[in-house]
Amino acid sequence: MVHVVDVHVGKRIRQRRWLTGMTQQRLAELVGIKFQQIQKYETGANRVSASRLWDIADALDVPVPFFFEGLKEDKADGAASIDGLPADLMADKEAMELVRSYYAIPENQRRRLFELARVLSDVA
Incomplete structure (x- = not known):
């Protein structure tokens, strides 16, 4: 078992x-x-x-x-x-790919992308 x-x-x-x-x-x-x-x-x-x-x-x-x-x-x-997210978010293959891709972006661009995502999520 x-x-x-x-x-x-x-x-x-x-x-x-x-x-x-x-x-x-x-x-x-x-x-x-x-x-x-x-x-x-x-x-x-x-x-x-x-x-x-x-x-x-x-x-x-x-x-x-x-x-x-x-x-x-x-x-x-x-x-x-x-908060509307699956409890096991890290088991989601798409979410894992997104996280890995996010951290592959250079830090200055990553910060700008993060801010954009925050603005878009506030609008939605």
């Missing part, structure tokens, strides 16, 4: 990997395992050992506690949305 903590950790691995633009294959190479194992971790089908999580955190350049952030909220049977 899949445990909610394993699913949450897997989601966080996938989110961080996606934000960095890293493939499952590349992450697996950095950690020294097969990409199929990364797939199983990301779905929560397999548990990630402490030492493997340490290696994954190193490969993704985040501290180990990153993978547990938001766990209490994820376990709660709370609201499906917050």
Whole structure:
């Protein structure tokens, strides 16, 4: 049976990997395992050992506690949305692509784009 903590950790691995633009294959190479194992971790089908999580955190350049952030909220049977946004926004592939593209823009242009988005959202 899949445990909610394993699913949450897997989601966080996938989110961080996606934000960095890293493939499952590349992450697996950095950690020294097969990409199929990364797939199983990301779905929560397999548990990630402490030492493997340490290696994954190193490969993704985040501290180990990153993978547990938001766990209490994820376990709660709370609201499906917050301010009209899906509760699991970072699981949305389109949202992840948008975030990654946003951070690929040079900072001065990114600020201007951010201000434009704020103005447009106030009008809507």
